Amino acid sequence: MADINKLRKNLEKNGFHTVYFDSAREAADYLDGKLDGRTIGMGGSVTIQELGLMERLSGHNTFYSHWSGGTLDQAAGAEVYLCSVNGAAETGELINIDGTGNRVAATLYGHKELYLVIGVNKIAPDYDQALWRSRNIAAPKNAKRLNRKTPCAVNADRCYDCDSPERICRGLTVLWRRPNGIPYAEVVIVGEDLGL
16 A cells, blocks of 8 residues: 555655545546646646546647647647656655657656646555566556557566667656756646556
C-alpha cells in the first residue's frame, strides 16, 4: 500500500504542489474546473486519456495533442502541460522514460504550469523501485500498446535494454525538484490505478 502522506510531504518539500483524490472522476472534475480559457498541451499519456481530459478540456480551452490532430510543437508551446509519470517514489522523485523526447522536455521547461497526474499504481517506496517500475512495467506495456517489435513488447515481461530500432526507451528524466523553468507544478494523486 502506497504511503500517500509521505509522497505528498516529499513532493511538497521538493517544490511541487500536491492534491489527492480518491477517484479518477474527482481528479478529472478538479482539473476541468481549474483549467479554463488556457492553451493546454499533452504528450502521449494514457492516464490523461483515461481521465477523458482531452474531451473535457477542449470544450473551454485550446487543447493540443498529437493524439487529437495537434502537433508536438503546438503542445510544447502551450501555457499548461498535462502529463503523467512512469514511476513516482515516496521519497519524492518523479521518473519518466520517453522515445521522442516531447514528454520529458515538456516536464522540464517551457510552460507556465505543469500538472502531473498519477494513479497509485505508479507509486513505489523509493527511487530504485520507481526506476525499476518505469523500465520493467510501464515501458514494456507502452511498447506493446504502440505495437513495437521490441523484446519487452513481444515478451511483455521486462526491459531488455535492447538495440531495437523500434526502442521507445531513449531518454529518462528524474525530477528531483520542481524545475526552475516551470513556475507552477502540481502533482495530482489519484487513489485508483491509472495508465501504464
